[in-house]
Amino acid sequence: MGQAARQTSSRLFSVDSSATGRFWTMEETDEALVRRLAPSVGGSDLLARLLATRGVDPAHAASYLAPTLRDFFPDPSSFADMDKAVAIILDAILEKKRVTVFADYDVDGGTSSAILARYFRAWGQDLGLYVPDRLEEGYGPSPAAFRHLKETGSDLVITVDCGAAATLALEEAAAIGLPVVVIDHHLMSGAHPPSAALVNPNRPDDTSGCGHLAAAGVVFVFVAALNRLARERGIAPDGGLPDIMPLLDLCALGTLCDMAPLHGVNRAFVRQGLTMMARDQNPGLRALADVAGIGKTETVYHATFMLGPRLNAGGRVGDPWIAAKLLATDDRREAIDLAERLHALNDERKAVESAILDQAMTQAEQALASNPERGILVASGEGWHPGVIGIVAGRLKDRYHLPTIVIGWGEGLGPVAKGSGRSVPGVNIGDAISTAAREGIILSGGGHAMAGGLSLEPSQIAAFDAWMVAHMAQFSAERTAALEFRIDAVLSPGAASPALVDQIAQIGPFGVGSPEPVFALQSVHVTGVRQVGVNHLRFIAEDASGRIECIAWRSADAPLGHVLGQGGRVHVAGRLKADEWNGRRRVQLDVADAAPA
Structure with missing residues (x-):
């Protein structure tokens, strides 16, 4: 363009x-x-x-x-390892292997896993599900999770919206003989970890030009490639090859809620996916819309601000499996039960968020009163739930137009303090966090330009705050530019x-x-x-x-x-x-x- x-x-x-x-x-x-x-x-x-x-x-x-899939849909074979991964999964379906999808606990992970679950079901196969607990396991696969899946009978694992950087977990999977196909979209650097196949448009050696896709978009391309390979082999389930077009509602939802840029094929995914969503063919989405008080679900606002927060609520403050189950079910009664649980968890999430936001705003005001020129806000508190600190960081960033990091720790919230950061255009907060980790200021951390995450001991917070203020002093012009409001x-x-x-x-x-x-x-x-x-x-x-x-x-x-x-x-x-x-x-x-x- x-x-x-x-x-x-x-x-x-x-x-x-x-x-x-x-x-x-x-x-x-x-x-x-x-x-x-x-x-x-x-x-x-x-x-x-x-x-x-x-x-x-x-x-x-x-x-x-008028964006169409015909105009923008990428050639699946242009993705590194796509053909290899598709052959592995189609063979597993035909051989009726026990396959489990390992999904991230956010909307992108839930929609990605549901696309695969519905595709497997069209072949008469059940797809197992595993979603890690945010507090107990953290983000992505762990060696313990893969050992558990191997011990409970999984023959093959597909990770979605995670796995590309899970080197230790994938090395453990290789050691115990558990093949893993990774489908991800997060940024990668250096050599990729061992796997049966790793599909990620942000692999350093990928030439697809589709790094803007959310995981749900990559998974939709993946199931299209599965259909293509099955067609080439002349095979299909009794009812014919799965119709993947109705799955665009899930693809659009994941794309929007993961804030993937709306250009190229993403525009087509969302435009046509919203049309599918309005047809109410997914019982889980219909049930969630009902409890949210939505009549016809057909707009970006409905998907992003009404359905998305409720689907995320389970992973933030409750059971991380609920959203993926809801999006995959065809049982109306089960869908209503799961939707009501997510709605209740979202109310709980809002209450927790509100309490933390009040305290964090007080800290922000005090910090700015002490140093009006500081280029970043760092707020922290014992008992602040890791599931909502990212939302609070975003609220503070929007209010003060400054990069913001919010940190929480406490009994039952994990072994160390967890932080989540949000930034303004021109200030790469992920790079700043990575630098702090390399210099030993914090235990670990990273991210991308607009968002990042970190782990540290509570005793490191004061030094980390001082280090961040000094580091951000160089971005004065960028912070001023972030105050521009374009009409x-x-x-x-x-x-x-x-x-x-x-x-x-x-x-x-x-x-x-x-x-x-x-x-x-x-x-x-x-x-x-x-x-x-x-x-x-x-x-x-x-x-x-x-x-x-x-x-x-x-x-x-x-x-x-x-x-x-x-x-x-x-x-x-x-x-x-x-x-x-x-x-x-x-x-x-x-x-x-x-x-x-």
């Missing part, structure tokens, strides 16, 4: 420090490019500008707007309509790498501010053109809530959402920021 030239103008509305501490800018685009893109979107100047700022050129506009277009309240939302949806799906457009309302009058839920605010923004309903999530006790609560004339920025209530379709603005006018 061609990249359009991008330029950033001066401060929009002269907003230099908003309620959330950011400065607003509006991207300028090449007017000639906008004119060339307009025919692709029915002459719409707005959509043409949105495409231009997202790096779409006229030659690729059609495939961007796509200025909108009058009267122009906000369901029809406009439908028009904007033409350039979706939105997610990482394909951001949802941000609109600014200039100098609107804020009225009717009221608190809803725990700490959300609803209000009306109006001017001479009309009015629009707005909601600012988690803002009542934040600076954003203070600005909105004062009323008067305010600049407001956010994203448009369509909502249906009592048969009436309306539009509201999900507020991301505001500034006094």
